[in-house]
Amino acid sequence: MRFIETPLEGVALIELEPFSDERGSFSRVFCDDEFTRAGIAMHVRQANLSRNPHALTLRGLHYQKAPHGESKLVQCIHGRIFDVAVDLRPHSPSYQRWFGTELAPDLRRMLFIPDGCAHGFLTLEDASDVIYLVDQPYNPVAERGVRWNDPTFDIAWPATPRILSSRDGSHPDFGPA
Numbered sequence: 001m002r003f004i005e006t007p008l009e010g011v012a013l014i015e016l017e018p019f020s021d022e023r024g025s026f027s028r029v030f031c032d033d034e035f036t037r038a039g040i041a042m043h044v045r046q047a048n049l050s051r052n053p054h055a056l057t058l059r060g061l062h063y064q065k066a067p068h069g070e071s072k073l074v075q076c077i078h079g080r081i082f083d084v085a086v087d088l089r090p091h092s093p094s095y096q097r098w099f100g101t102e103l104a105p106d107l108r109r110m111l112f113i114p115d116g117c118a119h120g121f122l123t124l125e126d127a128s129d130v131i132y133l134v135d136q137p138y139n140p141v142a143e144r145g146v147r148w149n150d151p152t153f154d155i156a157w158p159a160t161p162r163i164l165s166s167r168d169g170s171h172p173d174f175g176p177a
Helices: 032-037
Strands: 002-005 014-015 019-021 024-026 046-052 055-062 070-077 083-086 097-103 111-114 116-124 129-134 143-145
Touching: 014 024, 046 055, 055 083, 070 097, 070 116, 083 111, 083 129
Parallel strands: none
Antiparallel strands: 002 014, 014 111, 019 024, 046 129, 055 116, 055 143, 070 111, 070 129, 083 097, 083 116
């Protein structure tokens, strides 16, 4: 794995380094030792699979309120998504900034999103499946969100969503915690 810094403090793009032979390929997608050497403390406590049958489905922007904040390692295992992290940490040098990147199996990369950042994605193809490893169990009482098109962040989504849950569509604009 190759860990690449992004403009957001603590958010990392992780490129897989596959081994290929006549059988196909093999890639390590998580190794505690490698993450620790890269300065990422990620102790997986939950794994989630998001199945999205239709292109231009938007999920997010979600986060968990402290003390139940969660870090995520996001990978698109089928289809294609535009994945976004938004820094909501008031003391971070990248506070209120966002980073987005395309994730797809052929791109062989993942996005690490630390606790304190909101996360969302837009599917770019039908049948886009996203798996993410999380370092905290889900806590419905701590669940929060901010509006996907909040002008505070001015995220440059690659397209306008066609499918959005009523819950995600009703998230408030960002305000101090």
